[in-house]
Amino acid sequence: MAHYVLVHGAWHTGTELGPTAALIRAEGHQVYTPTIRGNRPGDSKTTGLAEAIESIVEYLDENNAKDVILVGHSYGGMVITGVADRGAHRLRRLVYWNAFVPNNGESLLDMGAPGSVDIMEAFAAERNDGSIELPFPFWREAMINDADIETAKRTYNMLNPHPMKTFGDKISLSQNPAEMAIAKSYINCTEDTAMPHSHPWHPRLSEKLGLFRLIQVPGSHELCFSNPVKLAQAIMDAGRD
Amino acid sequence: MAHYVLVHGAWHTGTELGPTAALIRAEGHQVYTPTIRGNRPGDSKTTGLAEAIESIVEYLDENNAKDVILVGHSYGGMVITGVADRGAHRLRRLVYWNAFVPNNGESLLDMGAPGSVDIMEAFAAERNDGSIELPFPFWREAMINDADIETAKRTYNMLNPHPMKTFGDKISLSQNPAEMAIAKSYINCTEDTAMPHSHPWHPRLSEKLGLFRLIQVPGSHELCFSNPVKLAQAIMDAGRD
Amino acid sequence: MAHYVLVHGAWHTGTELGPTAALIRAEGHQVYTPTIRGNRPGDSKTTGLAEAIESIVEYLDENNAKDVILVGHSYGGMVITGVADRGAHRLRRLVYWNAFVPNNGESLLDMGAPGSVDIMEAFAAERNDGSIELPFPFWREAMINDADIETAKRTYNMLNPHPMKTFGDKISLSQNPAEMAIAKSYINCTEDTAMPHSHPWHPRLSEKLGLFRLIQVPGSHELCFSNPVKLAQAIMDAGRD
Numbered sequence: 208m209a210h211y212v213l214v215h216g217a218w219h220t221g222t223e224l225g226p227t228a229a230l231i232r233a234e235g236h237q238v239y240t241p242t243i244r245g246n247r248p249g250d251s252k253t254t255g256l257a258e259a260i261e262s263i264v265e266y267l268d269e270n271n272a273k274d275v276i277l278v279g280h281s282y283g284g285m286v287i288t289g290v291a292d293r294g295a296h297r298l299r300r301l302v303y304w305n306a307f308v309p310n311n312g313e314s315l316l317d318m319g320a321p322g323s324v325d326i327m328e329a330f331a332a333e334r335n336d337g338s339i340e341l342p343f344p345f346w347r348e349a350m351i352n353d354a355d356i357e358t359a360k361r362t363y364n365m366l367n368p369h370p371m372k373t374f375g376d377k378i379s380l381s382q383n384p385a386e387m388a389i390a391k392s393y394i395n396c397t398e399d400t401a402m403p404h405s406h407p408w409h410p411r412l413s414e415k416l417g418l419f420r421l422i423q424v425p426g427s428h429e430l431c432f433s434n435p436v437k438l439a440q441a442i443m444d445a446g447r448d
Numbered sequence: 449m450a451h452y453v454l455v456h457g458a459w460h461t462g463t464e465l466g467p468t469a470a471l472i473r474a475e476g477h478q479v480y481t482p483t484i485r486g487n488r489p490g491d492s493k494t495t496g497l498a499e500a501i502e503s504i505v506e507y508l509d510e511n512n513a514k515d516v517i518l519v520g521h522s523y524g525g526m527v528i529t530g531v532a533d534r535g536a537h538r539l540r541r542l543v544y545w546n547a548f549v550p551n552n553g554e555s556l557l558d559m560g561a562p563g564s565v566d567i568m569e570a571f572a573a574e575r576n577d578g579s580i581e582l583p584f585p586f587w588r589e590a591m592i593n594d595a596d597i598e599t600a601k602r603t604y605n606m607l608n609p610h611p612m613k614t615f616g617d618k619i620s621l622s623q624n625p626a627e628m629a630i631a632k633s634y635i636n637c638t639e640d641t642a643m644p645h646s647h648p649w650h651p652r653l654s655e656k657l658g659l660f661r662l663i664q665v666p667g668s669h670e671l672c673f674s675n676p677v678k679l680a681q682a683i684m685d686a687g688r689d
Numbered sequence: 690m691a692h693y694v695l696v697h698g699a700w701h702t703g704t705e706l707g708p709t710a711a712l713i714r715a716e717g718h719q720v721y722t723p724t725i726r727g728n729r730p731g732d733s734k735t736t737g738l739a740e741a742i743e744s745i746v747e748y749l750d751e752n753n754a755k756d757v758i759l760v761g762h763s764y765g766g767m768v769i770t771g772v773a774d775r776g777a778h779r780l781r782r783l784v785y786w787n788a789f790v791p792n793n794g795e796s797l798l799d800m801g802a803p804g805s806v807d808i809m810e811a812f813a814a815e816r817n818d819g820s821i822e823l824p825f826p827f828w829r830e831a832m833i834n835d836a837d838i839e840t841a842k843r844t845y846n847m848l849n850p851h852p853m854k855t856f857g858d859k860i861s862l863s864q865n866p867a868e869m870a871i872a873k874s875y876i877n878c879t880e881d882t883a884m885p886h887s888h889p890w891h892p893r894l895s896e897k898l899g900l901f902r903l904i905q906v907p908g909s910h911e912l913c914f915s916n917p918v919k920l921a922q923a924i925m926d927a928g929r930d
Contacts, residue, residue: 348631348661356689390830400662404651410886420830421882423907425664448838589872589902597930641903645892666905 209299209446210274211238214263214290216281216306217373218341218366220246224280227431230439241266243286245370252338252368256314256376260289267297276446278302281401281428282369284412285315285378292380295389301416302445304394304438305401305408305428308415311380315373320406331371338368350401353426354433362432385417392420392445401428420445450540450687451515452479455504455531457522457547458614459582459607461487465521468672471680482507484527486611493579493609497555497617501530508538517687519543522642522669523610525653526556526619533621536630542657543686545635545679546642546649546669549656552621556614561647572612579609591642594667595674603673626658633661633686642669661686691758691781691928693720696745698763698788699855700823700848702728706762709913712921723748725768727852734820734850738796738858742771749779758928760784763883763910764851766894767797767860773869774862783869783898784927786876786920787883787890787910790897793862797855802888813853820850832883835908836915844914867899874902874927883910902927 211231213224221240228238244262245254263286267275275298279287284306291301307315316324331339341350346366347359354362384391393413402408413419422445424430430438452472454465462481469479485503486495504527508516516539520528525547532542548556557565572580582591587607588600595603625632634654643649654660663686665671671679693713695706703722710720726744727736745768749757757780761769766788773783789797798806813821823832828848829841836844866873875895884890895901904927906912912920 344659348659352661352663353685398662398664403655404662405655414885414887418826418830420834421880421886422834423880444835585900589900593902593904594926639903639905644896645903646896 209236209276210272211236211276211278211442211446212267212272213238213240213442214243214277214279214283214286215240215246216283217369218246219280220367223362223365224431226435227439227442230435231443234443236443239266239270239272243283245373246367248367250370252336252370253372254370255372256285256289256378259373260286260293263287263290264294267294272297274299276300276302278304278442278446279306280304280431281306282315282373285309285373288380288384289378291384291387291389292382295387298389300390300392300446301384301387302392302394302442303413303416304442304445305396305399306393306412308384308412309378309380310383310415312377314375314377316375317377318412320403327371327374334368336368337371339371339374340368341366349428351427351429351433352400353398354429358432362429384415390420391416391418392422394422394424394441394445396426396428396430397423398426399428450477450517451513452477452517452519452683452687453508453513454479454481454683455484455518455520455524455527456481456487457524458610459487460521461608464603464606465672467676468680468683471676472684475684477684480507480511480513484524486614487608489608491611493577493611494613495611496613497526497530497619500614501527501534504528504531505535508535513538515540517541517543519545519683519687520547521545521672522547523556523614526550526614529621529625530619532625532628532630533623536628539630541631541633541687542625542628543633543635543683544654544657545683545686546637546640547653549625549653550619550621551624551656553618555616555618557616558618559653561644568612568615575609577609578612580612580615581609582607590669592668592670592674593641594639595670599673603670625656631661632657632659633663635663635665635682635686637667637669637671638664639667640669691718692754692756693718693758693760693924693928694749694754695720695722695924696725696759696761696765696768697722697728698765699851700728701762702849705844705847706913708917709921709924712917713925716925718925721748721752721754725765727855728849730849732852734818734852735854736852737854738767738771738860741855742768742775745769745772746776749776754779756781758782758784760786760924760928761788762786762913763788764797764855767791767855770862770866771860773866773871774864777869777871780871782872782874782928783866784874784876784924785895785898786924786927787878787881788894790866790894791860791862792865792897794859796857796859798857799859800894802885809853809856816850818850819853821853821856822850823848831910833909833911833915834882835880836911840914844911866897872902873898873900874904876904876906876923876927878908878910878912879905880908881910
């Protein structure tokens with residue numbers, strides 16, 4: 208039995224990873240799906256990256272977690288990298304799933320595609336409360352391109368406004384991921400165009416891990432909604448020893 | 449029920465898309481497979497790009513087509529882009545299938561791989577009537593690499609000499625595809641080496657669409673022959689809302 | 690019935706290709722799995738590339754092989770290229786499977802990723818007898834990423850120390866692969882990270898073949914262990930006319 212902690216991406220909470228978690232549990236593993244500070248109902252939308260990371264460190268401490276396979280999706284890659292830097296003693300392996308891989312001093316926006324900072328800031332300006340929402344056409348075409356329109360609409364309604372500060376804050380690490388001794392995997396969904404393929408997740412960001420295990424699976428950025436069965440299998444293939 | 453118009457590529461006619469169309473119809477949709485001027489029996493082999501585009505504009509007008517999902521394969525991407533610029537009121541979505549995506553003033557040959565102009569002109573010189581044919585080894589190895597030899601030979605015999613002028617003519621557009629308001633999808637067959645992978649269809653050409661939906665499917669440039677079932681599904685995944 | 694000769698990669702012998710060969714034979718073909726000089730029990734670990742190539746030329750001569758589909762895996766690509774230059778009269782097609790494709794005067798190390806020469810020399814320095822072994826973590830994460838840990842361990846124990854000289858020797862060819870008249874295919878396992886994807890097997894090395902047939906299949910560098918069924922099918926799809 209392995210111990211999985213699944214850390215969601217921006218605009219999500221842990222709840223949306225429920226179906227995936229259930230499938231991994233059915234194979235005999237323990238699975239936790241915490242929600243990062245800033246994405247919980249009532250959380251301040253001025254939450255920054257350090258607080259976000261701290262909330263998952265606290266979660267692992269409170270549960271006295273050991274031997275954890277820590278999985279991070281998208282923005283969750285920022286979070287698990289920060290957690291690994293502070294709580295390596297609780298971890299067995301890091302699994303990045305179409306996730307950002309920061310070196311010390313980098314922000315999520317530093318790793319975006321050319322022009323993405325302007326786009327994100329324009330989205331954020333529409334709300335003017337520190338949070339950012341995605342317009343539906345971008346969600347439907349670029350993030351959940353492998354689902355039908357009903358699934359795209361239903362899941363869009365589950366999203367929560369994301370604290371923009373977590374995207375701009377530069378992470379503080381004592382060592383870069385490539386230097387971390389822990390085992391690492393990268394799951395790449397091959398039709399994920401949340402990051403344009405001319406400026407892709409893999410290998411551009413994955414190779415910042417140094418030695419890592421690559422798992423690829425067909426699907427969009429939101430495989431948790433479009434195909435939890437394939438995602439659960441990919442997580443287990445990435446997470447095993 | 450959706451309304452599909454499938455626009456073939458160079459050397460083909462609409463007839464070869466028959467098996468794919470039948471599979472889409474079986475799911476309850478309307479499907480048309482016109483043949484572009486220049487590829488119809490008896491057409492002049494000095495046909496140019498503007499005439500080719502005009503023939504599909506006329507086809508939509510004659511059928512008083514509405515709400516069309518307009519699919520273009522390879523060279524057909526030149527044609528559907530021109531049609532979209534002139535007849536957007538008849539269209540619901542553009543679907544490019546391993547297709548050229550021209551900006552205003554570009555020709556198909558402008559988007560070819562380095563050296564491809566020379567190769568195409570050498571092929572054309574062998575016929576000396578304005579048309580171009582492909583040598584069988586290129587067809588078999590680079591265009592229908594996923595089929596057996598019998599399928600490769602049988603389908604080679606269906607091809608018609610293609611008017612070279614349609615490759616060299618520069619398209620005239622009032623706006624580039626990225627600026628067009630219509631929804632867009634790109635189907636990428638992942639083993640398509642008609643365009644070398646160092647100079648690929650996707651993302652090099654697909655990203656000229658601006659926001660678009662990516663659908664990928666295993667197969668060669670000629671999936672209409674090697675696997676119409678997978679192609680039909682990809683077209684429906686690309687064409688739905 | 691076709692005649693396949695499967696040439697293994699570094700650290701391997703022909704024996705490890707037994708399960709794949711059996712699956713191809715079950716489809717009615719003849720399959721041979723020689724072991725390259727330098728990898729046979731008792732072979733000198735100072736064996737160089739020319740001797741390695743010569744051992745397969747001799748093998749084909751001794752068996753009076755004709756009409757051979759010659760398949761090379763990884764380092765085996767160096768060997769089959771050299772064999773093709775000397776014994777084209779015995780061959781029907783070359784099939785490279787995540788393999789090196791050398792031009793005249795190139796060594797395997799010339800085609801490695803940036804930094805790989807230093808890494809390989811560091812591995813070799815640990816043995817100091819002319820041979821090189823891979824550390825288990827690299828094998829498990831970068832070369833057999835699609836297998837479970839038991840398979841990774843079991844197959845690691847089958848490996849033999851590889852003569853480093855075969856990696857550094859420059860090949861001597863009368864013509865480069867692109868100029869060879871013989872038919873050529875390239876099998877690319879899409880999760881193969883033995884070569885980092887920022888510096889990939891395909892299309893970087895495959896396109897040195899000139900006109901070639903691409904076959905892609907999901908899997909790691911060691912598909913012979915993780916999925917011989919898929920590998921056997923890929924070899925037959927690559928090897929047929």
